[in-house]
Amino acid sequence: MTATSMAERPVLEAVSITVAGPARPILDAVGLQFAPGRLVGLIGPNGAGKTTLLRLLAGLSRPDRGMVRLGGCPIHDLPAMRRARCLSYLAQGGQAHWPLGADAVVALGRLPHGDGTTPADRAAIARAMALTGTTGFAGRRIDRLSGGETLRVLLARALAVEAPVLLVDEPVAALDPAHQLDVMTVLADQARQGAVVIAVLHDLSLAARFCDRLVLLTQGRVLADGDATEVLAARHLATAYGIHAWRGEACGRPLIIPWARIGRADDAASIPPSHQPDDDEVAPCPRASAPQTAARYKTTTPAG
Numbered sequence: 001m002t003a004t005s006m007a008e009r010p011v012l013e014a015v016s017i018t019v020a021g022p023a024r025p026i027l028d029a030v031g032l033q034f035a036p037g038r039l040v041g042l043i044g045p046n047g048a049g050k051t052t053l054l055r056l057l058a059g060l061s062r063p064d065r066g067m068v069r070l071g072g073c074p075i076h077d078l079p080a081m082r083r084a085r086c087l088s089y090l091a092q093g094g095q096a097h098w099p100l101g102a103d104a105v106v107a108l109g110r111l112p113h114g115d116g117t118t119p120a121d122r123a124a125i126a127r128a129m130a131l132t133g134t135t136g137f138a139g140r141r142i143d144r145l146s147g148g149e150t151l152r153v154l155l156a157r158a159l160a161v162e163a164p165v166l167l168v169d170e171p172v173a174a175l176d177p178a179h180q181l182d183v184m185t186v187l188a189d190q191a192r193q194g195a196v197v198i199a200v201l202h203d204l205s206l207a208a209r210f211c212d213r214l215v216l217l218t219q220g221r222v223l224a225d226g227d228a229t230e231v232l233a234a235r236h237l238a239t240a241y242g243i244h245a246w247r248g249e250a251c252g253r254p255l256i257i258p259w260a261r262i263g264r265a266d267d268a269a270s271i272p273p274s275h276q277p278d279d280d281e282v283a284p285c286p287r288a289s290a291p292q293t294a295a296r297y298k299t300t301t302p303a304g
């Protein structure tokens with residue numbers, strides 16, 4: 001196999017995964033392949049099934065039908081320690097109540113490799129803390145850090161595994177804009193260096209800005225899968241989220257400003273009638289919402 005075809009080989013696959021739910025399937029015959037070298041954004045409304053899918057991909061739960069394959073093998077056939085070295089997972093919520101130093105928490109990421117004390121372990125811990133801007137928290141108790149600081153330490157723990165597959169659930173949810181950019185840059189860099197990186201995201205513009213591919217889930221199904229322009233089309237935002245959005249463009253990537261719920265009189269009333277967008281209409285931005293325009297930035301609201 002050539003280097004190129006090896007790099008393009010999917011290492012992580014969801015094969016027709018179904019998870020039953022109380023009223024309808026939580027996931028319904030979801031089939032996806034994830035290749036190394038790409039940052040994939042998993043997006044969709046609350047309850048769409050994103051966390052359920054990510055946990056299945058991490059091997060933390062089992063589907064009712066279908067399977068997850070890692071490197072071509074059913075994930076649960078792999079020895080637990082091998083799985084732990086291959087796959088790193090950041091859970092949603094970013095809470096830690098242990099009275100442990102931040103560096104000790106990051107060191108937990110090295111357990112799949114040994115006891116976390118070798119020079120290689122220490123170097124990996126230092127790298128992960130530098131990447132997340134958490135070096136200065138070494139020795140500080142994680143249960144005394146702020147929400148955003150805690151999330152970055154937990155991300156450092158996930159990065160310290162140095163696994164070829166990195167699965168992160170809402171890695172920027174509690175972060176300020178500067179740290180959101182830092183973390184998205186780190187995730188994109190991990191992908192550039194050859195990892196499979198899948199991030200659950202709610203910020204559509206950040207997803208569009210950084211991800212190589214977006215997968216839009218709704219009601220347990222894949223509604224759209226492709227590049228940001230294609231996936232964030234107005235008709236998809238309407239179907240998945242039930243929203244109209246103002247759209248711009250920066251450096252060839254869509255900027256999305258969620259603007260109004262479709263069919264909600266109270267939200268729609270806040271938009272001047274001449275600015276209420278149809279799916280394929282191109283209308284000017286309301287003055288108050290127009291992004292700052294510079295030579296490289298333009299608004300083309302709101303087209304599908």
Ligand SMILES: Nc1ncnc2c1ncn2[C@@H]1O[C@H](COP(=O)(O)OP(=O)(O)OP(=O)(O)O)[C@@H](O)[C@H]1O
Pocket residue numbers: 021022026044045046047048049050051052053
């Ligand atoms: N163990 C469970 N038992 C029953 N229903 C569940 C269980 N876990 C999740 N669900 C339901 O499955 C659906 C998908 O949940 P999931 O957490 O995957 O959504 P999500 O897309 O990650 O949502 P959010 O954006 O709110 O985090 C939700 O309706 C949730 O209530």
